[in-house]
Structures are given as structure tokens and as C-alpha cells.
Amino acid sequence: MGALNMIQLPSLHLATFSSFISPSFSQSSLKTLTPTRRSITRSSSLKSFLDLTPEYKPQSLNIDLERHDFTGGSPDYDAVIIGCGPSGLRLASLASKHGLRICCLDPSPLLLWPNNYGVWVDEFEAMNLTDTLDKVWPSATVIINDQKSKHLDRPYGRVNRNYLKSKLIQACVSNGVKFHVAKACKVEHQEFKSTVLCSDGKELNASLVIDASGFTTSFMEYENTLKRNHGYQLAHGILAEVEHHPFELDKMVLMDWRDDHLGNEPYLRARNKTTPTFLYAMPLSSGLIFLEETSLVSRPVMSYREVKQRMVARLRHLGIKVKSVVEDEKCLIPMGGPLPRLPQSVVGVGGASGLVHPSTGYMVARALGTAELMAEAMVECLGSVRMVRGKALQRKVWTSVWSGERMREREFYCFGMETLLQLGLKGTRSFFDAFFDLDPYYWHGFLSSRLSLQELALLSFSLFAHASLPSRMDIITKCPLPLARLVANLAANQAI
Numbered sequence: 001m002g003a004l005n006m007i008q009l010p011s012l013h014l015a016t017f018s019s020f021i022s023p024s025f026s027q028s029s030l031k032t033l034t035p036t037r038r039s040i041t042r043s044s045s046l047k048s049f050l051d052l053t054p055e056y057k058p059q060s061l062n063i064d065l066e067r068h069d070f071t072g073g074s075p076d077y078d079a080v081i082i083g084c085g086p087s088g089l090r091l092a093s094l095a096s097k098h099g100l101r102i103c104c105l106d107p108s109p110l111l112l113w114p115n116n117y118g119v120w121v122d123e124f125e126a127m128n129l130t131d132t133l134d135k136v137w138p139s140a141t142v143i144i145n146d147q148k149s150k151h152l153d154r155p156y157g158r159v160n161r162n163y164l165k166s167k168l169i170q171a172c173v174s175n176g177v178k179f180h181v182a183k184a185c186k187v188e189h190q191e192f193k194s195t196v197l198c199s200d201g202k203e204l205n206a207s208l209v210i211d212a213s214g215f216t217t218s219f220m221e222y223e224n225t226l227k228r229n230h231g232y233q234l235a236h237g238i239l240a241e242v243e244h245h246p247f248e249l250d251k252m253v254l255m256d257w258r259d260d261h262l263g264n265e266p267y268l269r270a271r272n273k274t275t276p277t278f279l280y281a282m283p284l285s286s287g288l289i290f291l292e293e294t295s296l297v298s299r300p301v302m303s304y305r306e307v308k309q310r311m312v313a314r315l316r317h318l319g320i321k322v323k324s325v326v327e328d329e330k331c332l333i334p335m336g337g338p339l340p341r342l343p344q345s346v347v348g349v350g351g352a353s354g355l356v357h358p359s360t361g362y363m364v365a366r367a368l369g370t371a372e373l374m375a376e377a378m379v380e381c382l383g384s385v386r387m388v389r390g391k392a393l394q395r396k397v398w399t400s401v402w403s404g405e406r407m408r409e410r411e412f413y414c415f416g417m418e419t420l421l422q423l424g425l426k427g428t429r430s431f432f433d434a435f436f437d438l439d440p441y442y443w444h445g446f447l448s449s450r451l452s453l454q455e456l457a458l459l460s461f462s463l464f465a466h467a468s469l470p471s472r473m474d475i476i477t478k479c480p481l482p483l484a485r486l487v488a489n490l491a492a493n494q495a496i
């Protein structure tokens, strides 16, 4: 283990948590961070790791949920939350802690989450959630090219998603949250009450309906889509058993922008110059590593096949021989784009509400933090004798997600995305070279969405001043349209 800075879950956590997983998920697999998928083929006679097929067995938590009881008529809830992802469960656990009557709706509320989540440790510290990280790297690295790297003195963590989910569900159960196992199909509204129509024909009534169903929601209406276009983050990730890898165990690799692995692939190399991808790597031990070839943002979304081809070439060049693929993930995240129309009768949280960081694709820490603000707003309206209901309630809760200030800040992050879309490999390298030279207060704040509008403006000027001459020219010549759009959208948002 040596340099590994593994956060030891207290033995109580492991013992308690493992008893909540269905029996086939063993205690030893928890300890070795071995998750739920295993490849069925071994690597010896294979051309690349892509030939290793992870045998995916969806696993469920073994927790008794209190189901909504339809027999005695349908009592009204304070809120029905659609979706048991990180956003929905966090909100349910917090709102119910203050006595609100909550029902969560999901076709598989106990199914373990599939995504690998990485976060900055300070983000989780601020929410008292560091016990849900199963690995912490004291620092991170950004490899700009084969001559230059940046050392980032900011701890980074990997979320133990199974433990986080079990912790949130247990909190919900203790606070009396009810669950209904079905899909939400439609939401209908009256003046002070909404009804969720479910896939099994049942109905749930509540004062407020929250949409936590993720990016693919069908319950949100969005503002005029002509104003902003989405970019897309696309990545192929594997948690792999390897013979060895070249990365230090006490540093995670946030971005590796080297392209020398494409030397023998002129077609891929040329395309990588205009639509670059980088490697994201979380070394868990000398033989276990999470590797993800990532297109930070592209529009239209770049080819997934090509991302994987580039990854094959990169791993070969780095001498990484994959023995087995423990799990894999396709990561497609819509970034930027239109915000939900505000206010509207259903209130969104997480992926459904446009919370994803438009320049980075990160969201989980922000969503968990926003759930705290939403829970406060809900308790203020629903838990008090003031009985704030209907449109006033919806407006109040929406404001906790998207205040006018927050919306104006988002314009800057969208400008960041538009800039990155224009830059190509050379410009992207220069951009991050300058970005990570900024005062840590600024780059930490930018990546964690916690800078004020004024600070974001300062950051932009400072970044421009730090940038190399060619980079400045790049920004001036390639970004006048996004800049004009930023100014126009900021002006339009002043009215909000």
C-alpha cells in the first residue's frame, strides 16, 4: 500500500454496509474495491482491452424500504421525488430529516448506481461526506505535453458510490420516507396539488413534485433552445486489472494531454489536433486503475468508436497491459445548453435542472450541495404554519436552485465551454497551462462553481493576461461570437 492514501472506512461502515448488499456481493470484494462487473475473457490472445467483455451483473442494496400504501386511498405528500440517483436521494434524506412527508419514485430504487464519481475532497468536506470517499489522492497532475506537467496541490477523491447510496437510503428509511417502485409517466397540476401518474397506473399526490430523473428527463420544459447549444462530454472508462502502469500511486491524473501515442496513427493524430481527448486516471494500486479517455467537450458529439481507438493506442504506448476489465462505463454528459424555463410547476434538481458544470462536466458535488438549499426552501414553505403552496412554493424552491446571480454565473461557465470548443489541442494545452497557474482560489473556485460574478470576471482577465501570445490571439480570433453571446445573455439575465 505504501504511498496509497486510502481512507479506511471504519469497520462499522464496512460491516453495516455489506449487510445491505445482496448476498452475492461479498465482503472481500468491498475491501479490495472490486465492484460489480468482471470481464469474462482474459487478455493473452487479445488485440486490445476492448475485446475483454465485462460481465455486468446489476446489484441491488438489501434494505427494507417502506412502500407507499395504496390501500387506504392516496394520502398527499409534501413532495414526491422522481428518481433515486444521488440528487433525488440526497434531497429526500435532507427534507425528510426536517419532518417533511416524502415519497421517492424509481423503477429500481435499490439498484446500485453505475457511474464512477470523482470529486475534489474539499467539496465533500464542506458537506461532511468524506466518509463516502473510498480513496483520496493528496494531489493531482495535469500533463500538458511530454515536457510539461502541472502539480495540483488539491486532494481528489473517488466516491464509494455503493456506500453513498446505502447511506442516503438508510437516512431516508430512518426519516420515514416512502418508496414506490415504478416509473413516473406524467405529472398533472392543480392550484395547490400535483399528481404523478405512474407506469403501473397508480397515482401519487403531493404539494410539490421534484424531478431528479437525470439528464434524460421528460418532465422539464427548457427555455428557448436557439439561445444556447449543448456541448457533449464523451468518455470511455474502465476499471482494469493491469500488469503494471506508469502512474504514481499518490497522484491522480486529472488530464494527460500527450499525443505521442498517435505517432503511428496519422488519421487519429490529425483529428486529435482539432478534437482533442485526454486520459483521466485514478491509480488505485499498482495492479488496479481506473482509466478514462475523455473528450472534454465536443459539438457535435465526437465518435465514441474513435475515443476507444485513441484509448487503445494510448494504453499500448504507455505499456499498460489490461488483464481484465472489472467494469466499464460510457460517459455522455450534455453540457451547457438551455436552462429549465423558470419557474415551472415541476422543480428540477441534478442532471434534470441543468446543474452540470458547462466547462467540466462535473456535477455530483454541486447537486448534493444544491439539495441542501432546496431542502431548506422546502422546509420553510411546507414545514411552517405559513403554508406556502402552489406557484409561490414552486418559485421559492426554484430560486434555491437557480437564483438570478447563479444564472449569470452560469453564463461564464458556458463561455468557458464555448472557448474550449474552439481551441483544438494546441490551444487547449496553452489554456490549461495558464489556467492552473492562476491563484488556487480562482481555479478551485471555477472548477467547483463557487466564484461570484465579479470573481469570474477577474478570473477571465487574469487568465487572458497569463495566456501566451498565441493563446490570446486564439481567444481574440476564435471567440468573438461566444463573447458577444456572453455579454448579451448577461444583459438579458439582469432582468431576472
Ligand SMILES: Cc1cc2nc3c(=O)[nH]c(=O)nc-3n(C[C@H](O)[C@H](O)[C@H](O)COP(=O)(O)OP(=O)(O)OC[C@H]3O[C@@H](n4cnc5c(N)ncnc54)[C@H](O)[C@@H]3O)c2cc1C
Binding pocket: 082, 083, 084, 085, 086, 087, 088, 105, 106, 107, 108, 115, 116, 117, 118, 119, 182, 183, 184, 185, 212, 213, 214, 215, 329, 330, 331, 332, 333, 349, 350, 351, 352, 361, 362, 363, 364, 365, 367
Ligand atoms: C458515466 C458518468 C460518469 C460521471 N462521472 C462524474 C464524476 O466523476 N464527477 C461528477 O461530478 N459528475 C459525474 N457525472 C455527471 C453527474 O454527476 C451524474 O450524471 C449523476 O449521476 C447525475 O445525478 P442525478 O441524480 O441528477 O441523476 P442520475 O444519476 O441519472 O439518476 C436518475 C435516477 O432517476 C431514475 N429515473 C429516470 N427516469 C425516471 C422516471 N421516469 N421515473 C422514475 N425514476 C426515473 C433513474 O432510474 C435514476 O435512478 C458522470 C456522469 C456519467 C454519465
